[in-house]
Each structure stands twice: as structure tokens, then as C-alpha cells.
Amino acid sequence: MLLKPNVGRETDPKQAINTNPLVVEAVFEFLEEKYDAQIFLGDSPIIMTDSKKAFKQSGFERLMEEKKITWLNLDEKKPKTLPIKDGILLKKIRVTGYWEEFDYIISIPVLKMHMHTGATLSFKNCKGLIYKRDKIKLHHLEAIPLIKKMREEIPKVKELDVAIADLYQVIKPDLAVIDASYVIGGMGPSAGEKTKLDTIIASDNFLAADIVALALTQPKWTLKDVPHLYLISKEIKKNDDNSFFTSVNDIQNNPKDFTSFVHEIAGPPDTVTIKYPNVILYSKNSCSSCVSTVSLFLKNNKDLIDKNFTKENPLRLVIGTGNKDIKVYEDTFLVGNCTMNLRDKNGIFIRGCPPVQSVLLKNVSEYLSQLEKDSEGN
Ligand code: SF4
Numbered sequence: 067m068l069l070k071p072n073v074g075r076e077t078d079p080k081q082a083i084n085t086n087p088l089v090v091e092a093v094f095e096f097l098e099e100k101y102d103a104q105i106f107l108g109d110s111p112i113i114m115t116d117s118k119k120a121f122k123q124s125g126f127e128r129l130m131e132e133k134k135i136t137w138l139n140l141d142e143k144k145p146k147t148l149p150i151k152d153g154i155l156l157k158k159i160r161v162t163g164y165w166e167e168f169d170y171i172i173s174i175p176v177l178k179m180h181m182h183t184g185a186t187l188s189f190k191n192c193k194g195l196i197y198k199r200d201k202i203k204l205h206h207l208e209a210i211p212l213i214k215k216m217r218e219e220i221p222k223v224k225e226l227d228v229a230i231a232d233l234y235q236v237i238k239p240d241l242a243v244i245d246a247s248y249v250i251g252g253m254g255p256s257a258g259e260k261t262k263l264d265t266i267i268a269s270d271n272f273l274a275a276d277i278v279a280l281a282l283t284q285p286k287w288t289l290k291d292v293p294h295l296y297l298i299s300k301e302i303k304k305n306d307d308n309s310f311f312t313s314v315n316d317i318q319n320n321p322k323d324f325t326s327f328v329h330e331i332a333g334p335p336d337t338v339t340i341k342y343p344n345v346i347l348y349s350k351n352s353c354s355s356c357v358s359t360v361s362l363f364l365k366n367n368k369d370l371i372d373k374n375f376t377k378e379n380p381l382r383l384v385i386g387t388g389n390k391d392i393k394v395y396e397d398t399f400l401v402g403n404c405t406m407n408l409r410d411k412n413g414i415f416i417r418g419c420p421p422v423q424s425v426l427l428k429n430v431s432e433y434l435s436q437l438e439k440d441s442e443g444n
Pocket residue numbers: 202351352353354355356385386387401402403404405418419420421
């Protein structure tokens with residue numbers, strides 16, 4: 067069996083961006099006592115991230131050294147291709163080469179809001195089973211007529227949500243243990259606000275676990291606020307009407323009354339201009355790595371941005387492949403290799419996949435110094 071925490075980034079455990087190792091240790095101790103099984107531990111991180119370093123930095127050293135656990139870098143073996151017969155956008159997907167080793171997948175994510183998908187919970191955590199950069203391809207799909215039609219029923223749906231829901235046909239957790247010891251609200255998955263909840267949600271029905279996690283942190287939402295889960299619930303209904311549910315009221319909970327566990331957190335902003343009135347971010351078909359770079363840049367340099375940009379003269383940033391129709395000004399920052407197609411329009415191009423936060427800061431600082439020099443010259 068595979069213990070699949072969310073360890074996508076090289077970060078300090080205190081930030082709660084990755085799964086709390088204590089939660090994974092508790093799951094391991096429980097399983098180890100009860101079952102005579104071979105236990106693996108692994109994840110495939112975001113691009114340009116060293117998986118081993120990410121696990122070590124996130125506090126997993128003890129588990130990695132545990133004799134009864136085999137730690138795996140899920141990307142190190144040749145991938146396996148899984149056909150997705152009835153996928154809407156995906157017809158096949160390459161997953162970790164270790165795929166055949168696992169007959170039971172335990173998804174152990176951190177409960178986080180997500181700027182692209184509403185929230186990231188036990189199902190979306192399984193996206194880490196996709197091989198290396200193939201994960202990014204899900205962010206770059208374009209199906210405009212289909213999405214337009216789907217939005218009549220699910221207003222927030224995007225191609226990414228449909229692609230994630232397609233994965234349900236071939237990848238699903240057998241057990242979900244959602245780490246809500248600390249949760250991330252707002253600009254998740256990597257630049258949101260941390261809140262201590264001291265809660266764990268577990269179910270052998272991953273959809274039930276994900277719905278309860280949302281009920282605890284986003285009590286005003288419906289499942290349509292996390293479109294991939296809504297689409298999966300519809301897919302389940304097609305095959306088995308009895309296990310179909312979209313609301314926490316359809317789920318048998320233990321304890322029955324969990325109102326004392328409810329703690330509403332900030333949802334992801336529709337646009338970063340809500341939090342940063344002096345910033346316009348064009349983000350279309352961008353992946354989590356670029357979103358992380360930009361979100362952290364904004365978070366870490368708020369004073370600089372507030373001091374030097376205004377609503378009338380905002381900081382304009384572009385990420386992702388899907389921004390062909392926007393107006394690019396001389397001072398628009400084209401961040402990441404996916405914006406390369408806009409270079410001939412104008413703008414300041416910042417190379418990288420993912421782009422590096424310090425390089426973005428250097429370019430913005432140089433631009434501001436140049437502005438200052440120009441104004442002194444006048
Ligand atoms: S440039 Fe940015 S959005 Fe494009 S693939 Fe790289 S990290 Fe993702």
C-alpha cells in the first residue's frame with residue numbers, strides 16, 4: 067500500500083503547505099500494527115523540486131528511515147500509461163512507474179484552498195501520482211465550447227477541473243485521511259493563510275471525506291464550488307445511484323454533530339486584485355508552480371508593491387499559456403516560459419519554468435529604478 071501525503075514543495079513543516087509528518091506517522095503506526103503489508107511512502111513534487119529534499123525538509127526523515135517503510139521518488143522509474151476510455155478531455159495519462167506496486171492508496175493531503183480548483187483535498191492529492199511534468203499538461207488544456215456549455219450548470223468549471231475529474235476513472239484513493247491539523251485558506255495552495263484546526267477527517271469513501279472537509283471550512287459552499295468533485299459525484303451517480311451524494315447531509319458522520327469542529331476559513335480570491343488592489347494578474351492555463359511563484363512574490367513584497375504601484379498604474383503580471391487576447395504594455399511582466407508567445411507584443415519577459423521569485427523581484431526592482439532615473443532626468 068502507498069501512503070501518499072502532499073509533499074510537493076521544499077518547505078518548512080511550520081508553513082503547513084505540505085502534510086504534517088505527525089499525521090502520516092500516526093497512519094503508519096496504525097497500519098503497521100494491524101496489517102502485514104508492504105508500506106510505501108512517496109509523492110511526485112511540483113516541477114524543479116527534489117522529492118527527497120522536499121520530504122526531508124518537511125520533517126519526514128524519521129519515516130524515511132523507518133525499516134518497515136520504503137520511501138519512493140515516484141518519478142524515478144519509467145512511467146506507465148493508463149488509458150482513460152471515457153475521459154472527456156483526457157484519453158490517457160502517464161503515471162508513476164511504481165503504479166503496479168500499489169494495491170491500496172491512502173491519500174493524506176493537507177486541507178487547503180486552491181486558486182485554480184477551489185480546494186485541494188484527498189482526490190486532488192492523487193494528481194501527485196501523475197508522472198513528472200505530465201501534471202502540468204492538465205493546466206494547459208483548452209476546450210472553449212465545451213466549457214462554455216458546462217458553465218450553464220457549473221459556473222466555475224475550467225478545463226483543469228474536467229481533466230482532474232477524468233482521472234477518477236483510473237486513479238482513486240482507497241482511504242482518505244485529511245490532515246486539518248493546520249489548514250490553508252485564501253491564496254492556496256502555497257501563499258494562503260494558515261489556521262490551526264487540530265482536526266483529522268478520515269473515510270474509506272474519499273468523496274465523503276472531501277465533502278466533510280469542505281463542510282468544516284467552507285460551510286456556505288456547495289460542491290459546485292469545487293467543480294472536479296461535483297463532476298466526480300455525477301460520474302459516481304451514473305454507475306451507482308446509491309453511493310451518490312453532493313452534500314454533507316447525505317453522509318453518515320461520526321460524531322453525528324460536528325458543528326463544534328466547523329471553522330470557516332477564507333476561500334480563494336476570484337482575482338488577486340481583491341487582496342492586492344494595485345496588481346492585475348492575468349492567469350490563464352497556468353500551473354501551480356507559476357501561481358506559487360507569483361503568489362509568494364506578492365505576499366513577500368507587499369510593501370514594495372503598495373509603495374510603487376497604484377490602481378491607475380498597477381503592476382501587471384501574466385502567467386500561463388492562455389492569455390493570447392490580452393493587451394500587453396511595455397511594463398507588463400510576462401512571467402515564465404509559457405508567456406513566451408506574447409514576447410513580440412511587448413512587455414518584460416522573465417524566463418523560467420517555473421520562474422524564480424528572486425528573478426521576478428530583480429526585474430521589478432530594475433524597472434522601478436529605471437522609472438526613478440527617468441523621472442529624475444525630466
Ligand atoms: S512556465 Fe509556469 S505555467 Fe508554464 S509550465 Fe512552467 S511553471 Fe507552469
